[in-house]
Amino acid sequence: MALPPALEAVELVKTYPADRKQPPLRALDGLSFTVPEGVVLGLLGPNGAGKSTTVKILTTLSRADSGTARVAGLDVGKQQEEVRHAIGYVPQKSSSDPMATGIENLVLSGRIYGLSRQESVRRAAELLERFDLTEAGARQVRTYSGGMQRKLDVALGLVHRPRVLFLDEPTTGLDPEARADLWTEVERLSGAEGLTVLLTTHYLEEADRLAGQLAIVDHGKIVAEGTPEALKAELRGDSVQVELVDPDTDGDVRRLLTALPGVGEVVVDGNTLRARVDRGATAVPAVLGALEEKAIPVTAVTVSRPSLDDVYLQYTGRSFKSAEKDEERAA
């Protein structure tokens, strides 16, 4: 018997109504994906792309206007109660009660999910141990550092041994050390324990490291899907990045480079031009020669293998950084 996928979203649509400050917002516009059991799916996209909305619908917090979604084989619209028992949700913002201790937070959560008092206490101790919080367990959460709070948040999502864990931007705002810590933990959850994880992130590096399967979200739709390696492999050739002394305001440099043989799309971002080329080794001399001929001063030229940033660029037509800026301006 084939196992049902751990997560399945079909044509999800969600529109937030207009209010005084904002026009109506179509957050999801027919978003679909499937995740097999035991896989970490990374939803990658800039702020406002629809990642959090997707998570809210799959966790029963919000409802889709149309489309269906199943979590662990259960319909999120019709079997809310069962879905809630099957999932753990770690929201973007810290989800612990600052006035309670770590232990109290975990025990309350265990009790809500139907564990007995003793079971809840035992499970709390187990999770504190695992996240290296045992010493802080009896302290109020408001005394915790950001990294400790985040670890407690993940622990709170695991109290009832869910089958699917949702991590909404788990490392935003963490320092590099705490981030690395959490990455190790997520790898352990999906690896040894076979938990299915849906992770939203706007860090390319995080998606590259953690996600077994990646979905790029843009304007409420999945624009590309696959393993990070497959997505990168689909992009043939290399990426050449040219940094100019003066910005290419009138597009002359862009036109110049695009006209060269073996050079694909060129994207301008301030002083930086990024070009997709068939072969880095032959393209660089040609690019430099063309620039020198026109006496255009250059600060640096780099060649790299395709990164997820290039994948993003390829599918959305914007570099990841500029997409972030756009969305921030809109928000």
Add this chain to the structure above:
Amino acid sequence: MSTLTAERVAHRMVRRGGFLSHTGFITGRWLRAQYRSPALIAFTLVQPAIWLLLFGQLFKGVVALPGFSDTSYIAFLTPGIVMMTALMTSGWSGTTFIDDMERGVMDRMLTSPVRRGALMAGQLISNGTTTMIQTVLVFAIGFAAGARYDGGVLGYVITIVASMLVGTAFGSLSNAIALLTRRQEALIGISQFVSLPLTFMSSIMLDPKLAPDWVGVAARFNPVDWAAITARQALSANPDWTSIARHGSYLLAFTLLVAYLSTRAFRTYQRSV
């Protein structure tokens, strides 16, 4: 297939973890938080102390006006200030919900199997215990200022219950506004806007017989006034039990209705996230 069925059964059994036990857990959370910051209750007593001590002195003479139904103004004023304190303090109740929303606590709770009614009831029970403590303390201040009552223990008990109903009704209203507006400033604005007229269009400070007619009419529909009347009657030497039963049951019905409607506000909140 049998494991699937077993799982279904397990889900059902877990689901029985119902309203009462969940209410217990949530109440525990809020009582603990309250117990950890006892100074907050002291803060909320500053205002009633000023009202009782200052206005008790200032308006001492109003009892001499023809038609005033009491002989000691401080004895008249104290039950009114009890209700006013319950009203004003409970207006802040929803700020706990907003704190939860500003963190991810509310969203985590709402994706858990916790009963929505329990999220509301647990917070209101904790709020009710604050009201109870305040009521006792306001009476202590009133007593120190010279208020005496003939109603006995039953009178005090009825007053405490009435104040807790006021606290619960307006606490759940405040929680509902919190869920609907999701903003601290909006909540505080609305709660001030509502509590001032409720205070003045009532018998809290003055016998409505001495006020313009329209105030008396407005007071008849004012739950805070129902509570003040219930309390004054219960505390008097010869309580009018019909009036107590009537105003008390209005108050109870109002409280239950508002608590029910407030729980529905969770749905509106979820629709907007």
